[in-house]
Amino acid sequence: MLRWLAHMVGSTLLFGGEDPAAGDPWYHEEISRGAALDAGFGLTAADDVAWHTDYVDSYLYNPYWWATGGIPRLKASLAGKPLLKNLHFDDLFAPGQVLTMWRRYTSGTLAGLAWAWRADDVGAARNVVGAGLHALQDFYSHSNWVDDETRRTRTFLEVPVAERAAMPLWTGSYELPDHLGLKPHGKPAPWCGALSSISGVMDIVCHPASPLSDGPVCRAYRACRDSAEARPEHILGVPIPAGVYYLAPPGIALDSTWQAEIGVQVRGLTDISGKDLFKAATDLARSTSSQWLELLGARMTSLGAGEFWDQVRTATLPAADRERQFEEFHRFPYGFAAVGPYPPPVNEQADEWYLRVRLVTGRDPGAGTDSDIVVHAGGRSDVLDYMPRDHPLLAYNDFESGDDQAYYLGPYSSLPPFLEIENRSASVGDVFVALGTSFVRAVQSAVESVAAFLFNLIGGPADLVGNTKMVWTPARLAALADNVTTAFTLQIDGRAEGRYRVYGDIRRERRTVQAGRPWSDYVVRLNSLFCVKESEWDRGTSGDEPFLLALLVNQAPGQVHRMRTGAFNDVDTGESRTIGHTFPTVRVPDEYGYLTLPVQVLESDDESAADRDRALAEFADGIAVGAAQERERFITTLGRAVAADWQLARAEVFAFTRGTTVTAGTAYDRTLDRWVRGGQRVRLDLQLTNPVQVDVGLAVTGPQVTTIDVAALASQARWVGAELTDTLGNTRNEQVLPFDGSDGDARGFVRLGPLALEDGRTTTSLWTHPMWVANGTIKGWHPDTRLPAHARFEALVGFRSGAFFTDGARFMVFEHHSLPGGGRVWNPVVDVHKGYTGSLLQIAADLSHLAGKDVGIELRVDAGPSSAQDWAVWVDPRVVGT
Structure with missing residues (x-):
């Protein structure tokens, strides 16, 4: 039963399975198991590698798998998301980026194997290998490699270096907005009946403060919960399996035969069916996996680690070791291949350095801290915090008593000679800065981010006239007299799409005291919309048909009130239309409360009232995410002002490069048992001891650019x-x-x-x-x-x-x-x-x-x-x- 639940979501994502419930088969597992057996792995070892390959998706995308492991698994999954999302060959829009990731995945895997060899950790080695296999298999499903008929029977590793460098390779957009890419990946997710069975988990996962709140699974869950839209049963004429929700727009992914029938159309291919294209992609993934495992074995043997590699291929481990690699915070071996800026720059310096920093907090009374722990090295600073802005149920305090965590840092242009670990505690001033300006910035960012969604919803950028916002800071609210209506005007300049003014007013209705602090009640109204200049596009018609979305965001309690108008008919230059909307009364703390009023004006096309409601819901969800994340950041900052001192028991630093030659080794390993007071730093001098070096074996020095x-x-x-x-x-x-x-x-x-x-x-x-x-x-x-x-x-x-x-x-x-x-x-x-x-x-x-x-x-x-x-x-x- 757990197997069935755990794969129901994963099977609809990223080389999963045909049937959302039964798999039949799970493709990543099937491909990896077969390739491992080809490379001389024993059956148990092959099963382990296949499991790690497949469960990259489960830990990243699968709420059923999270539910079976409870809150600890959910926390580990969310903490690993920034690394795990880099293992899918998505969002690469230039050939140089594609070649860079082939090098990174291979060299990162070899660096991870060198670390696992030194640690004598066979289970970690299998996790590293499985993560790399996942990425390389996804390459054929998510890229344009198979679009060229001449490449459908040749793996990437079989093509000469010079020929690879000349290929115009790219992959589909998934994590990045679709309008930035060449073609989208496509985003299937589970639908209502399946998601409702784990609604308790989904309510936590899709809380606005969660990093997954804007992902495809949460968007599907909100659509189910709010009954905002029907599940599409066909995409481009292809039947969608029961229980699957396919988010627009259609994509190129070849992760199953039914997705391939969509993908072949989006790719614009007419010489091959989706079924045959899917087979070509899976055959290439299988062949590449076998070739790559042979390559890894040869490189490990050249390092003198052949005996360890034999253990990786044959040893029997406890079943629980699989999950430990993803769920224990001092492990996460997949980070060797995943760390680094993603998508990568085209001209990435191939011999950049990375650090795997493991810190153990002491167990004496008061050893843990709520302060930020910051690593300074090589001209950059990194806050060590796996989930800095999450829902309280998901919050992970990285440095509690006895905690043991590993972090991947970099890149650095050269190996830093030392790193400093700072215990950065917060002042009272930090608290109020975190509460104020960052909140306003978050709302503005959210306004802009949902604009891309509205483009897709209504048909194109010309339909979004523009957005603006009104911000009432504590000082501005304090200047408002009691029971006096103060007018305000918002300007929306869409240039060719039109220019509008929105007239409104605000009034302080009463003052009160709660818990000894002063609060005030405010009423905000939107009165009318005035057309300064109608759009150039519609000037030949009888007039524009604008409609308005607006939110009133009360930062302190985290309230978001929403409204939208209907479409105003035939609005010409110089004409006004009545809005006449009064938001519910909001109560704001006088000393630190902010009110923000984001507004968007759109030009009506052929969308329905339900479409406008959906636009408003997405607009509100986007603002709620930004507001909630900044609210949680404030709470975190407040916590940093107390319980500042920290006991650092042990530190380990493993350094590695991921160029065409891998250099890797331990740079620091020492028991410290040292108290670090708030504001203090500890210096660790780094020196590689007995490093290993190995040629990656791809024979790629980067494209001849x-x-x-x-x-x-x-x-x-x-x-x-x-x-x-x-x-x-x-x-x-x-x-x-x-x-x-x-x-x-x-x-x-x-x-x-x-x-x-x-x-x-x-x-x-x-x-x-x-x-x-x-x-x-x-x-x-x-x-x-x-x-x-x-x-x-x-x-x-x-x-x-x-x-x-x-x-x-x-x-x-x-x-x-x-x-x-x-x-x-x-x-x-x-x-x-x-x-x-x-x-x-x-x-x-x-x-x-x-x-x-x-x-x-x-x-x-x-x-x-x-x-x-x-x-x-x-x-x-x-x-x-x-």
Whole structure:
């Protein structure tokens, strides 16, 4: 029965099984068992490796498996999610990224095997091997490898290195938004009858503070619970198995024969059926698994670890050892292959270093701490916290008395000579900072993140007019007089999609005291919608048909009140429509309470009222996630201010590289039994003792890439700051800007150098700011350069650290080239809007049709209604090709 439950979800995801209940068969297990037997594994050992291969999915995606192990298994699964999600060959949109992950998975597995050999841990070795097999098998299901008929009978390992490097390989989008990728993976999940049987677990897993709350399983669970929509029974004409919910849009995955019938259509293939394409993918996965296991055996023998490898292939272990590798926090061997930025940069430094840091907390009275424990090494700092923002039922305190945890850190450009472990306790000021500005930022991030969903729901970006928010800080609320109505106006500027104003008011109705602290009751109303300018698209018709979604978020108690209007008919420029909505009264603490009012205006198309309700539900869920996570962060910060002292009993550091040659060994291993007071640091000097070195064996030094470093050309570019006059990029008041000018120049500026970024790292970046006016812009025209074959523009975009109050910016890339008969043309190739989210956004554009041409790249950043803090950065802007 447990087997049936535990696989019901996993079988619908990532090379699972045909039948959601019976498997028949479980493909990852079948492929891995057969390959292991081919490689000389005994039956029991082959079963272990097959189990580890398959259960990567169960620990990552399967609530039935979590339910059978209770809260401890659920905590371990959620703690492992950041690593486990990197083991599926998803979200790789450039050939260099695909080749990098082949190297990473193989070299990481060898590093893990070297560690397991030194630790004499056969069970850990099988976990490492199973995790690597899972990723390599997924490659054939999730990539475009089998789209080419000539590759359907050749494994990746059978193709010469130079030929691999020239292949335009990519994989489908899964964890990243679909609109950033080339084609989506597809997202099946279990449906209502199955999920309702474990509703207790699902209520915890899908709590807004859970890291899985926005995943496909939780979206399906909410849809069931709220009866928001019917389960689709067919996708692209393919019947969906009973008990399975398939989230739009359809994807390329070949994880089962029925998914392959969808995948073959999404891939645009007409020369093969889904069933035959699925067989080609599974055959390649089986052959590759056998070849890869032989490769690992040969490398272990070359290290002098042949006897240990024989134990990996033949020893019998207790059944419980399988689960320990995923559920005991000092193990997690799969991290050797999974650690590191994902998706990887195309030009990743192959010989970067990583550290596996194991820390044991003492057992004396008061040995544990609620403080943040931070590791400083090699110019970077990492907070050691597996689940920093989770629901209280799921919270995992990493450093309680007797705790034993391992963490994977990196990358580092070289082996750090030492690391420092800091016991970072919080001050009272930290508590209030955590409560305030981060909450507002989280709401803004959530507003932007749900916009992508609305694009898919209603039919395209043109239908989303825009979003904005009103924030009442404690100081702003304190300024409101008692029983006096104060008006406010929200501006929504969708440019070509239309411009609107929303009029409303707020009133403090009463004051009260709770638990000795002052609180106030407020009433917020939305009164009317005014069309400043109708959309350009619909100007030829009788008018626009906008509708509005709004939420009132009360931060302190975590309340979210929602509303939507119907579609307003025939709204022309200069016309108003009555909203007339009063939100429920909210009670806010005077000293630290925030009210936030996010609003989105959309242009009605052919969607139904149910579609609008679904949009509102997704909008509210997205805000609730951000608000709840920041609320939990505040509670965590408060805990850091007490119980600060910590007893560090033991520390172990294992260092390794994952290049074409693996270097690995113990860098520190010592019993310390030392008290670390709040604010103190402990220094561990690192030195490799008797390291191992082994050639990975893929014979891949990375793709033979030609790189045009756009940042290096920036000093030769012509940079201009100006004010936009329309959505087409026309400007006025153009001002030529110096390169590396002053960052206080009101005309705008461009600089190149090390910069602290919103994701917490410091790296060389191209720092640009549009002219400091509403709708300001900055443009940089770079000199023409001849593009190589398979040319592709790539960059990371975002903001400098501290740009909390930007309203976001539009990042655009254009290519300019001359025509054979004379004249010049330019075309947009990237157009994205990004807010300050705490992470950078990867952008890419295919320029392969311009191979051999002299092409100039234009980088452009547009401000919105406000240019304040639009400190836009471009990290590693480049054109790559072969």
